[in-house]
Amino acid sequence: MTTSHPLSGASPQRRSSDGGSEVWRLFRGDGERRETPFPAAPPWRRFGLESVTDDSVSYSRPYLIGPDEADVVNAALHLRRPLLVTGQPGTGKSSLAHAVAHELALGRVLQWPVNSRSTLQDALYQYDAVGRLREATLHRDAEGTEPDIGQYIRLGALGNALLPRERPRVLLIDELDKGDIDLPNDLLTVFEEGEFAIPELTRLPDDHAPVHVQTDDPDEFAPVTRGRVRCSEFPVVIITSNGERDFPPAFLRRCVRLDLPEPDERRLREIIAAHLGPDALNHTDDLLREFLGRRAAGELATDQLLNAVFLRKGGVNLDAGSLLEAVLHRLGEAV
Numbered sequence: 001m002t003t004s005h006p007l008s009g010a011s012p013q014r015r016s017s018d019g020g021s022e023v024w025r026l027f028r029g030d031g032e033r034r035e036t037p038f039p040a041a042p043p044w045r046r047f048g049l050e051s052v053t054d055d056s057v058s059y060s061r062p063y064l065i066g067p068d069e070a071d072v073v074n075a076a077l078h079l080r081r082p083l084l085v086t087g088q089p090g091t092g093k094s095s096l097a098h099a100v101a102h103e104l105a106l107g108r109v110l111q112w113p114v115n116s117r118s119t120l121q122d123a124l125y126q127y128d129a130v131g132r133l134r135e136a137t138l139h140r141d142a143e144g145t146e147p148d149i150g151q152y153i154r155l156g157a158l159g160n161a162l163l164p165r166e167r168p169r170v171l172l173i174d175e176l177d178k179g180d181i182d183l184p185n186d187l188l189t190v191f192e193e194g195e196f197a198i199p200e201l202t203r204l205p206d207d208h209a210p211v212h213v214q215t216d217d218p219d220e221f222a223p224v225t226r227g228r229v230r231c232s233e234f235p236v237v238i239i240t241s242n243g244e245r246d247f248p249p250a251f252l253r254r255c256v257r258l259d260l261p262e263p264d265e266r267r268l269r270e271i272i273a274a275h276l277g278p279d280a281l282n283h284t285d286d287l288l289r290e291f292l293g294r295r296a297a298g299e300l301a302t303d304q305l306l307n308a309v310f311l312r313k314g315g316v317n318l319d320a321g322s323l324l325e326a327v328l329h330r331l332g333e334a335v
Contacts, residue, residue, distance in 0.1 A: 062274035063099035076256035082237035087260035090301020093240040097172035123158035161235035184251040201227030290320035
């Protein structure tokens with residue numbers, strides 16, 4: 001049996017009397033070519049407005065956190081320990097790293113999104129041996145010299161975070177529970193010692209000048225002396241987990257743990273007002289009721305509520321159930 005999509009052929013009572021349907025239907029599926037003006041994007045989906053290399057980069061997305069949770073963050077900062085953040089999807093685990101970097105003026109967040117193929121080596125550095133061999137052959141034939149080895153070494157997010165600096169960088173290790181089962185233990189030595197070696201450089205003569213290697217900051221290089229990278233200030237490490245599996249006790253002992261609760265109705269209203277302005281709360285009572293009822297069954301996350309409120313504010317005059325079902329809930333279903 002075929003079920004009609006709630007947005008297909010919307011009934012008249014679901015259309016706004018002030019032209020909201022025209023605002024909503026950018027694409028009509030009628031084959032007619034028209035230069036339709038695009039409305040403003042949601043604040044959290046706007047790009048290209050900031051310089052990613054500027055230490056004073058602004059963080060335009062507000063972040064709300066309770067005083068108890070903020071105290072846990074501060075404990076991790078004072079102890080120079082990784083912060084392990086758990087919680088349901090949409091509770092703001094990854095956004096916390098950006099909020100900390102913004103408030104403490106620590107520059108661009110270094111990000112390591114973990115998957116089943118991630119290794120510690122990838123997060124520390126990559127060495128392009130094949131590229132170096134090819135270029136070395138070409139240079140010897142043409143000029144009689146070889147290119148500097150630093151051109152073929154690029155620090156990963158973790159390696160970049162461990163460079164010596166007066167002020168630490170923020171490193172986001174996102175969804176560590178998706179990685180290999182041994183990955184948390186692999187991280188322990190690096191976290192405890194705050195350093196790592198690049199064997200390709202440690203083999204150079206002791207009197208060799210520092211080698212300038214690429215970092216994962218755009219167009220930036222960093223000097224590495226005798227093949228060792230050692231931090232002077234331990235980075236602000238924020239690790240997120242969706243709770244898909246348990247971590248080893250030794251790893252947990254070395255982390256400060258923070259579990260972000262799902263926001264209640266009062267906090268949800270504060271989040272909506274912070275992201276979309278206080279006027280966005282004028283017609284969202286039905287959306288909030290519907291969202292809270294569905295969230296109890298684990299169907300929805302906070303960012304999905306923000307999406308629904310943004311569409312309602314933009315003139316989409318669907319009832320709350322249809323809006324959440326048609327635009328949001330389907331995103332979490334199997335296709």
